[in-house]
Amino acid sequence: MSYLDPCDGEPLRAGYPVLSQEKTAGDTMKATRCSTSKPYGVAIDADRGSPGAKGVPVRLDGISKRFRSVVALRPTTLDIAPGLMTALLGPSGCGKTTTLRMLAGLEAPDEGRILIGGKDVTRVPPNRRGLGMVFQSYSLFPHMTIAENVSFGLRMAGMEPQEIASRTAEMLTLVRLPHIEDRYPNQLSGGQQQRVALARALVTNPAVLLLDEPLAALDRHLREEMQFELRRIQTSLQITTVIVTHDQEEALTMSDQVVVMSDGQTVQSGPPAEIYNQPKSRFVAEFLGTANLFDGVEDGQGNVRFAAGAGDGAVLARAEGTGRRELTVAIRPEKMWLCGQEAPASPATVGSDVGLSGRVTGHVFRGNNHVFQVAVAGREMPLVIYQQASNLDGPGFAQGDAVTVGWNPKNAVVLKD
Numbered sequence: 001m002s003y004l005d006p007c008d009g010e011p012l013r014a015g016y017p018v019l020s021q022e023k024t025a026g027d028t029m030k031a032t033r034c035s036t037s038k039p040y041g042v043a044i045d046a047d048r049g050s051p052g053a054k055g056v057p058v059r060l061d062g063i064s065k066r067f068r069s070v071v072a073l074r075p076t077t078l079d080i081a082p083g084l085m086t087a088l089l090g091p092s093g094c095g096k097t098t099t100l101r102m103l104a105g106l107e108a109p110d111e112g113r114i115l116i117g118g119k120d121v122t123r124v125p126p127n128r129r130g131l132g133m134v135f136q137s138y139s140l141f142p143h144m145t146i147a148e149n150v151s152f153g154l155r156m157a158g159m160e161p162q163e164i165a166s167r168t169a170e171m172l173t174l175v176r177l178p179h180i181e182d183r184y185p186n187q188l189s190g191g192q193q194q195r196v197a198l199a200r201a202l203v204t205n206p207a208v209l210l211l212d213e214p215l216a217a218l219d220r221h222l223r224e225e226m227q228f229e230l231r232r233i234q235t236s237l238q239i240t241t242v243i244v245t246h247d248q249e250e251a252l253t254m255s256d257q258v259v260v261m262s263d264g265q266t267v268q269s270g271p272p273a274e275i276y277n278q279p280k281s282r283f284v285a286e287f288l289g290t291a292n293l294f295d296g297v298e299d300g301q302g303n304v305r306f307a308a309g310a311g312d313g314a315v316l317a318r319a320e321g322t323g324r325r326e327l328t329v330a331i332r333p334e335k336m337w338l339c340g341q342e343a344p345a346s347p348a349t350v351g352s353d354v355g356l357s358g359r360v361t362g363h364v365f366r367g368n369n370h371v372f373q374v375a376v377a378g379r380e381m382p383l384v385i386y387q388q389a390s391n392l393d394g395p396g397f398a399q400g401d402a403v404t405v406g407w408n409p410k411n412a413v414v415l416k417d
């Protein structure tokens with residue numbers, strides 16, 4: 001027996017433990033109907049080798065999606081590395097969730113193919129793609145115990161009760177929640193419920209784990225704790241994982257690969273440190289953290305100098321053969337230094353560094369560091385500079401102080417677009 005998903009009308013079969021946040025109201029009904037249905041095997045059509053094989057690759061091959069006049073995703077090709085955690089990161093409405101839903105089979109792409117473990121699953125229903133999913137809302141069945149929630153997919157698959165019990169206990173141990181099998185979801189904290197949701201998603205040994213803003217409902221402290229937990233579990237299982245988030249810190253700290261999206265397309269992808277330290281565009285530089293941007297001109301000798309009008313043509317950054325004369329340069333606030341002396345004429349060279357004279361216009365203390373705003377001549381926006389709190393006896397500078405701001409040109413990034 002199959003039942004209709006109230007969201008998209010597509011028949012879903014038992015054994016499919018995927019629930020979306022929009023569907024919470026229907027959970028009870030679905031669970032009840034599922035529990036009376038004929039058991040199916042743990043249905044995984046995607047070729048992931050033998051059961052328990054780790055890390056299948058995922059490929060989105062030229063997929064796109066429109067909702068009437070809204071382009072949710074422009075034609076996109078993306079390789080998701082096997083066994084690693086990949087974050088889809090971007091502002092609201094950039095197409096992250098639509099991409100994840102197409103991967104899950106909850107939306108059909110208008111064009112292109114989706115390959116899991118090398119097999120084309122574009123037309124394979126969600127329950128046969130070998131996926132586990134966790135959403136922002138815990139989506140646990142409120143009338144079922146924790147053990148019943150976790151074992152849901154296994155019971156639907158017709159597994160032997162003894163095996164179900166041992167696999168359920170194994171999963172609850174994995175998420176560090178042993179001995180709570182008999183409790184109900186409303187007897188658990190938000191963080192605990194999300195661990196149970198993760199155990200339920202992993203119990204069928206899926207080939208790929210999809211996480212849609214899984215920590216967004218948790219408070220900051222719990223969120224940080226769960227970031228470590230998710231990371232520990234993902235690396236121990238080496239399961240190919242895709243996480244959707246709009247939280248840049250979460251993407252940088254949790255994933256092996258970050259895919260930055262904007263306006264229905266991917267704009268840069270790579271390891272977190274590369275994305276942060278070598279942003280290609282102004283958008284990426286500003287979306288991931290804070291960046292001080294300068295206009296520069298390349299002098300043809302491997303240097304980018306301050307653009308005319310903004311300074312005396314001093315060296316701002318190093319750049320070999322960009323092929324362009326006018327460039328934008330980004331410098332991260334933590335790559336800049338501050339000192340209290342009056343600088344010489346601005347801009348100037350301080351040793352091998354750039355030095356600009358300015359005046360402190362703002363300061364906030366953030367516990368582990370101080371954030372200063374410094375106004376410099378020829379710039380509308382103040383510069384933002386981070387200084388480690390441990391380096392200073394108090395903030396060191398007060399509003400109105402004359403200061404020198406400096407950086408090593410090697411730490412300045414020339415943006416490509």
Ligand SMILES: Nc1ncnc2c1ncn2[C@@H]1O[C@H](COP(=O)(O)OP(=O)(O)OP(=O)(O)O)[C@@H](O)[C@H]1O
Pocket residue numbers: 067070071072090091092093094095096097098099246
């Ligand atoms: N079912 C739908 N019907 C119509 N438009 C949709 C639908 N789903 C998404 N969209 C639109 O497609 C675009 C991309 O939406 P999507 O949910 O993928 O973005 P997102 O990056 O996940 O945003 P958020 O972080 O806010 O969830 C948006 O303009 C959104 O309004």
